[in-house]
Amino acid sequence: MTAEPVAVPHVVNVDLAGRTALVTGGGSGIGRACALRLAAAGATVLVVDRNVESAKLVAAEAGGHAIGVDLADVAAVDRLDADVDIVVNNAGLQHVAPVQEFPVERFEYIQRVMVEAPFLLIRRALPHMYARRWGRIVNISSVHGLRASPYKAAYVAAKHALEGLSKVVALEGAAHGVTANCINPAYVRTALVESQIADQAATHGIPESEVIEKIMLVRAAVKRLIEPDEVAELMAYLCSPPAAFLTGASIALDGGWTAN
Structure with missing residues (x-):
């Protein structure tokens, strides 16, 4: 791709022993990095991925549990165990095409995976978080949640919707010790x-x-x-005590893209 990967040490001091975390798209990429980082902090991790074999491999590394599910299946999402303290909404996919050629069914599928599934998971997790007076919702958005690019109508629309959902959850959850934030990588x-x-x-x-x-x-x-571990380290910070006042934010991890 480009230069060799950059090594990313664990620098955030966060103890998540006794916490349970659910990571979607946890079988690879950013999701895998987040699952392993949460496990390193002591959390029990539920690794959710459409590719159950990939989920099992990561779960074995993390000492957690693998769950194979297509997040576009609303009924399947509704059956997931959502009594968790941390939700990392990471699963996503891309389709590149001009708007006039964009397949309608692909647009709808992307919205289900990247907007509806996060809503359902958050909706079901909040009662547990409210009862414990602690919770962390980390939505892996994108620089495309803040900006747009041609030929990515479904992805850009979904990420902008996730941004709005995250902010509403932040406002509602603040009184219950729950934070909700977006990480916006390039x-x-x-x-x-x-x-x-x-x-x-x-x-x-x-x-x-x-x-x-x-x-x-x-x-x-x-x-x-950007390295997946860089995103995971920021995710870990959002679960740490110093980040308790940080909510409703969209944190651009974009190498200066949005500074232009």
Whole structure:
């Protein structure tokens, strides 16, 4: 992709012993990094992923539990154990196409996975969090929750909706010791980003070898991809005691993209 991955040490001091966390899309990429970081802090982790084999591998690493489910299946989401102290809404997917060519069924599917499923999980987790007077909702949004790019109508719409949901939950949960925040990364070194390269090359009429430099990193001041562990470390901070007053925020982890 670009330069070699950057090593990211654990620097946030957070003790989550006795806490249970649920991470969607936990079988790979950012979700895997978040699951392992939560486990390192002592939490029991529920690794939710459509790919149950990937979820099992991460759960084994984290000493947690794997749950295979397609988050577009509302009934299946409603059956998940949501008596958890931490929810990390991370699962996502991408489709690149002009609006007039965007498949309606793909648009709808992306909204179910990236908006409706987080709503359902948060809705079901809040009573437990309220009862314990402590809870953390961390929504892995995107720089595309704050900005837009051509050809990503469903993804941009979903991330903007997640931003609004997160802020409402922050306002409602504040009196109950529950925080809700969004992390807004630019392009992260994940399979989701890799899978976009061919589509972006075809859409923009450039070679695949030029997509990262000319499309993905063109608006960032820091010219490299973000590491999944960098997102996970920020997630860990949001679960720490010093972050108890931080809620309703959208934290741009974007290398200066939104400074432009």
